[in-house]
Amino acid sequence: MTDTVFILNGPNLNLLGTREPEIYGSDTLADIEARCADRAAELGLAIDFRQSNHEGVLVDWLHEAHAMGAVAVIVNPAAYTHTSIALLDAAKAIDPPVIEVHLSDPESREAFRHESFIGMAAMRTIKGHGAQGYLMALDAVTQINR
Numbered sequence: 001m002t003d004t005v006f007i008l009n010g011p012n013l014n015l016l017g018t019r020e021p022e023i024y025g026s027d028t029l030a031d032i033e034a035r036c037a038d039r040a041a042e043l044g045l046a047i048d049f050r051q052s053n054h055e056g057v058l059v060d061w062l063h064e065a066h067a068m069g070a071v072a073v074i075v076n077p078a079a080y081t082h083t084s085i086a087l088l089d090a091a092k093a094i095d096p097p098v099i100e101v102h103l104s105d106p107e108s109r110e111a112f113r114h115e116s117f118i119g120m121a122a123m124r125t126i127k128g129h130g131a132q133g134y135l136m137a138l139d140a141v142t143q144i145n146r
């Protein structure tokens with residue numbers, strides 16, 4: 001069976017394309033999903049790509065990734081990065097390694113974006129590379145010993 005990577009996206013990322021394009025670029029989330037699907041196919045991986053504006057739904061999906069035996073979770077928790085101990089605890093509670101991705105570099109922005117809770121449990125954080133960061137995260141999955 002093909003190894004599956006969950007790719008989870010947090011609040012407001014459904015608005016990519018029109019949301020502050022000077023910060024987040026002009027790709028829509030559907031564009032990013034299509035690029036991820038292409039790269040995953042090249043790497044022999046399957047993806048399950050999702051977005052929610054709700055913290056608890058993202059927690060449930062981290063649990064689901066574990067239950068389904070996903071090989072890794074790539075997550076852009078968006079604003080929940082900087083607020084959510086629940087996402088940190090979920091990332092710590094599951095077996096699949098978590099790779100944190102941000103389109104922008106939050107550490108070069110407002111002070112309230114400098115802390116990442118989920119980052120404390122992530123095996124890797126990729127930030128500031130725009131949509132390309134998602135592809136870099138998929139490449140990183142192939143380096144995981146599995």
Ligand code: DQA
Pocket residue numbers: 011012013076077078079080081101102103104105106113
């Ligand atoms: C983001 C950075 C976060 O600070 C912000 O709240 C987002 C997007 C990024 O991808 O750059 O919504 O995660």
